[in-house]
Amino acid sequence: MSEATLSDRGRAMAQTSLKARLQPLLCNLYHPKDNPNGIVDMGTAENHVMTKDVSSFANTKIRTSPHDFTYGEGPWGSERLRTAMANHMNKYFQPFSAIYPNDLVFANDITSLCELFGYAIGSPNDGILISRPSYQAFPADFGARAGLKCVFVSFGNVDQFSPAAIENYESTLLEARDQGISIKALLLCNPHNPLGRCYPLAVIKALMQLCNKHSLHLFADEVYALSVFSSSSPSETPFSSVLSFDSSSYISPDYLHVVYGMSKDFAAGGLRLGCLYSRNTAVLEAVSAVSQFSWSGPLNQLFAAEMLEDEEWKSGFLERSRDALKERYENCTGVLNEYGIEYSPGSNAGFFLWVNFRPVLDMTDHKDEWAAEDALVANMEDNGVYITKGSLLQAEQAGWFRIVFTQEDDVMQEGFKRLFHAIGAKKVEV
Numbered sequence: 221m222s223e224a225t226l227s228d229r230g231r232a233m234a235q236t237s238l239k240a241r242l243q244p245l246l247c248n249l250y251h252p253k254d255n256p257n258g259i260v261d262m263g264t265a266e267n268h269v270m271t272k273d274v275s276s277f278a279n280t281k282i283r284t285s286p287h288d289f290t291y292g293e294g295p296w297g298s299e300r301l302r303t304a305m306a307n308h309m310n311k312y313f314q315p316f317s318a319i320y321p322n323d324l325v326f327a328n329d330i331t332s333l334c335e336l337f338g339y340a341i342g343s344p345n346d347g348i349l350i351s352r353p354s355y356q357a358f359p360a361d362f363g364a365r366a367g368l369k370c371v372f373v374s375f376g377n378v379d380q381f382s383p384a385a386i387e388n389y390e391s392t393l394l395e396a397r398d399q400g401i402s403i404k405a406l407l408l409c410n411p412h413n414p415l416g417r418c419y420p421l422a423v424i425k426a427l428m429q430l431c432n433k434h435s436l437h438l439f440a441d442e443v444y445a446l447s448v449f450s451s452s453s454p455s456e457t458p459f460s461s462v463l464s465f466d467s468s469s470y471i472s473p474d475y476l477h478v479v480y481g482m483s484k485d486f487a488a489g490g491l492r493l494g495c496l497y498s499r500n501t502a503v504l505e506a507v508s509a510v511s512q513f514s515w516s517g518p519l520n521q522l523f524a525a526e527m528l529e530d531e532e533w534k535s536g537f538l539e540r541s542r543d544a545l546k547e548r549y550e551n552c553t554g555v556l557n558e559y560g561i562e563y564s565p566g567s568n569a570g571f572f573l574w575v576n577f578r579p580v581l582d583m584t585d586h587k588d589e590w591a592a593e594d595a596l597v598a599n600m601e602d603n604g605v606y607i608t609k610g611s612l613l614q615a616e617q618a619g620w621f622r623i624v625f626t627q628e629d630d631v632m633q634e635g636f637k638r639l640f641h642a643i644g645a646k647k648v649e650v
């Protein structure tokens with residue numbers, strides 16, 4: 221391999237390689253019978269518990285036609301799919317103003333839509349503000365080709381789900397500006413990945429006002445909107461979409477955008493399908509202008525339309541999914557409690573918990589805590605279990621990890637067994 225044959229851009233892109241990091245895992249996944257020595261994946265955010273349900277729906281319900289094997293209506297999403305999604309969002313997101321099919325543009329996933337949006341609203345080295353910790357792919361999504369920089373906001377002891385956090389966003393924006401980075405947008409991941417919490421309306425409104433003050437786009441990633449369950453936590457906040465109230469006095473509709481898709485709430489990441497909602501037709505047109513590079517085929521669009529249109533199946537599916545998430549959240553927190561392992565409280569959404577392994581960071585041979593975190597990861601890998609380390613998720617402190625709990629019970633049990641062996645955890649005496 222000769223890196224000399226690459227441009228600077230090619231080399232920078234190669235450094236973001238997902239393939240290098242994930243292929244060894246994804247090609248060797250643990251299965252109790254077929255691959256017992258494989259790696260237990262408690263890191264990738266997929267709802268494995270619900271994929272059987274999706275597959276049986278597809279096998280019984282879906283029939284193709286010759287048209288589904290053509291280029292179809294293009295990459296932007298067929299009229300049928302955009303109508304189905306608009307109806308779905310009108311029902312489940314309770315928007316203040318109705319969503320119309322023409323407010324939506326589809327691409328092959330939210331990953332691509334982040335990039336396309338980045339192209340549309342920024343230039344290389346412009347910035348996008350994101351709270352930390354954060355979903356690990358955003359830097360590559362916005363940065364690898366569109367060249368935008370993710371500028372992460374730290375909170376220290378401030379709760380980022382409280383209005384006090386707005387100051388942290390603003391001071392980070394001003395510091396970035398002093399360093400020559402022009403911030404163009406604020407990304408709000410709600411429900412939050414990896415914290416699994418929802419933002420209260422008061423915070424959403426205050427963030428809109430901040431965006432308005434500094435002419436920032438508010439880009440709301442609501443991909444976990446319906447993966448919200450009741451965790452009986454006193455600090456639990458229900459999900460409210462940025463579209464669920466009259467926001468016109470806080471932010472211009474031209475600056476408000478939402479991404480949503482099939483990967484999480486519909487347990488169908490393999491469909492590679494997501495959409496951008498915006499009332500800003502210039503943004504929708506700019507995104508559509510280059511979306512042929514991010515084209516989800518008509519077969520995928522057909523599958524998604526069928527799922528979105530079948531109201532009876534969908535409401536049953538979403539209810540089963542919420543129940544499964546709640547049960548798995550309770551199992552996972554139960555196990556962590558038994559072993560005296562701390563996790564971030566108040567989560568009631570998503571597929572994961574934010575877990576504190578700082579007490580088991582071994583500092584003896586390492587220059588700093590981040591190196592000790594890497595050593596812990598290597599130890600977990602040696603034990604055949606994968607969870608996502610905080611440094612990939614922009615954690616403020618080393619030693620925090622994201623554990624995904626949406627695997628089948630036997631996989632979770634094996635994963636915890638390996639994890640506890642790796643970190644030397646013992647049940648706490650009661």
Ligand SMILES: Cc1ncc(COP(=O)(O)O)c(C=O)c1O
Pocket residue numbers: 265328329330331332355409413441443481482483489492493494
């Ligand atoms: C917050 C968030 N946004 C976007 C994505 C990616 O979505 P897609 O599969 O549509 O690219 C993920 C996947 O983990 C995610 O957690």
